Amino acid sequence: MLKLFGFVGNKISNVIRNANNDGPPDLDELVKDLKSKVNNVFKLKPKNTNNGNGSQPPSNNSGDSGIIKPLPIIIVIFLVWLATGFYIVDQGSRGIVLTFGENTGITQPGPRWHIPYPIETVEIVNQEQVRTIEVGYRSLGEGATQQLKESLMLTGDENIIDLQFAVQYNLKSVEDFLFNNRSVESSVRGAAETAIREVVGKSDMDFVLYEGREEIAIKTKSLMQSILDLYQTGINITSVTMQNAQPPQQVQAAFDDAVKAKQDLERQKNEGQAYANDIVPKARGTASRLTAEANGYKISIENEALGNASRFDQILAEYIRAPEVTKKRLFLETQEQIMSTVSKIIIDQKGSNSLLYLPLDKIIQNSSKNNNEVLDPNQASSQTNPDVSASDVINSLTDRSRGAFRARERDIR
Numbered sequence: 001m002l003k004l005f006g007f008v009g010n011k012i013s014n015v016i017r018n019a020n021n022d023g024p025p026d027l028d029e030l031v032k033d034l035k036s037k038v039n040n041v042f043k044l045k046p047k048n049t050n051n052g053n054g055s056q057p058p059s060n061n062s063g064d065s066g067i068i069k070p071l072p073i074i075i076v077i078f079l080v081w082l083a084t085g086f087y088i089v090d091q092g093s094r095g096i097v098l099t100f101g102e103n104t105g106i107t108q109p110g111p112r113w114h115i116p117y118p119i120e121t122v123e124i125v126n127q128e129q130v131r132t133i134e135v136g137y138r139s140l141g142e143g144a145t146q147q148l149k150e151s152l153m154l155t156g157d158e159n160i161i162d163l164q165f166a167v168q169y170n171l172k173s174v175e176d177f178l179f180n181n182r183s184v185e186s187s188v189r190g191a192a193e194t195a196i197r198e199v200v201g202k203s204d205m206d207f208v209l210y211e212g213r214e215e216i217a218i219k220t221k222s223l224m225q226s227i228l229d230l231y232q233t234g235i236n237i238t239s240v241t242m243q244n245a246q247p248p249q250q251v252q253a254a255f256d257d258a259v260k261a262k263q264d265l266e267r268q269k270n271e272g273q274a275y276a277n278d279i280v281p282k283a284r285g286t287a288s289r290l291t292a293e294a295n296g297y298k299i300s301i302e303n304e305a306l307g308n309a310s311r312f313d314q315i316l317a318e319y320i321r322a323p324e325v326t327k328k329r330l331f332l333e334t335q336e337q338i339m340s341t342v343s344k345i346i347i348d349q350k351g352s353n354s355l356l357y358l359p360l361d362k363i364i365q366n367s368s369k370n371n372n373e374v375l376d377p378n379q380a381s382s383q384t385n386p387d388v389s390a391s392d393v394i395n396s397l398t399d400r401s402r403g404a405f406r407a408r409e410r411d412i413r
Contacts, residue, residue, distance in 0.1 A: 085116040092128035094174045097121075103175065125174045130238060133188045135196070136164035137243065150189075152248065153197055159205040164243040165217070167192050167224070169235050176234025187233055188224075192240075195223035205247075213242045 088111050089095045095107035097114055098121045107122070114120045136151030137144045151162050169188060171177050181187055199219045200208055208216060221240040228235045247255040319326040 081116050085113045085120075087112055087114070087122055087124070089124060090126070093124055093126045096123040096125065096174060096178060098123065103179065106174065123178060125171065125177060127171045127174055130168050130170050133167045133169070133185060133192060134164075135167065135189060135192050136162075150193060153200045155200055155205045155208060156202050157204045160248055161200070161205060161208060161245060162248050163196065163200065163208070163245050165192075165196065165220075166241045166243055167237065168239045168241070169237050171234055172236040173232075173234035176232050180232050180234065184233075184235070187228070187231070188235060191224045191227045192220070194227060195220045198223060209245050209247075213245065217242050
């Protein structure tokens with residue numbers, strides 16, 4: 001029996017050495033060695049004892065059978081106990097080996113063996129699995145229940161909002177995850193509430209509800225990670241997702257009215273700005289055009305005045321040299337200018353006494369079309385009065401021409 005226990009102790013030490021070397025034991029060799037040792041210990045030939053007459057005492061088969069029969073059962077139980085030490089670590093997981101409750105090592109993915117319970121136990125933890133914590137709500141099948149105690153928060157401008165978000169995380173240290181956390185879900189949820197309330201408490205309500213959701217999620221993730229690292233939880237925050245952000249249900253109607261009023265204000269501002277953007281450039285263009293036209297008119301008037309002054313100086317110089325010639329030339333030029341803009345009828349009354357026919361209606365019609373002559377009262381009355389004679393019209397035109405010529409001559413002199 002002592003030999004058997006010594007052999008079993010040696011095999012256990014060999015198994016421990018093989019386990020430390022990350023290799024499974026050779027079961028075939030173990031079974032053969034156990035079988036041979038048992039045969040050597042319990043199947044020895046009995047000693048020959050003679051009682052004097054050459055006869056042997058009767059053997060007590062009942063005692064021998066009582067010793068030998070339990071051995072195969074013990075061996076089978078022992079082998080089954082050793083077989084319970086085999087385990088497999090999946091990809092992405094880690095195995096924590098505990099010897100009498102103390103952490104003695106970490107095993108990598110693959111088939112492994114350890115000394116069976118109660119000497120050693122193994123905790124297999126999935127390190128790469130993404131876990132999710134819901135804050136402010138709980139998903140139940142197709143619907144969700146709201147947790148107001150977690151979702152109601154106070155903003156920096158002293159408004160209350162209902163904020164719901166989800167946190168996803170995995171593990172970066174399986175040892176810290178197992179031995180430094182009593183309740184992992186409570187730890188992550190508590191860190192998430194602490195971080196989000198701090199970030200929201202420093203932000204305005206409009207920023208949280210509209211344009212600042214992504215920024216708040218990033219800040220919350222960073223603050224959560226720092227809190228969890230401070231407590232050495234072995235947890236790595238992968239993402240923080242904002243699910244819903246709105247005012248409390250009790251003031252939702254009033255808040256919607258306020259939002260609509262702000263939207264109307266922004267719309268009217270945009271419309272006014274669009275109208276200003278349309279009118280102001282047109283007004284500036286019109287002002288620039290009028291300024292350019294005024295400058296052009298100014299320049300044209302100045303140039304015309306300078307030209308007239310220069311022309312008068314030239315005429316004066318010529319008049320000093322030859323007064324009569326210059327006077328006659330100016331008279332002829334003036335007559336040419338006047339006569340080119342009026343309707344003219346020339347009649348030689350002294351040279352001929354014959355009756356002339358004048359188409360006065362056509363002459364007057366052409367004059368009205370060209371707008372080159374303004375009729376005096378006598379001529380106007382002749383147009384409206386059909387009883388006016390042709391001689392009266394001719395005399396009025398002749399007198400008008402003579403008066404104009406005399407006025408021009410007086411001006412020249």
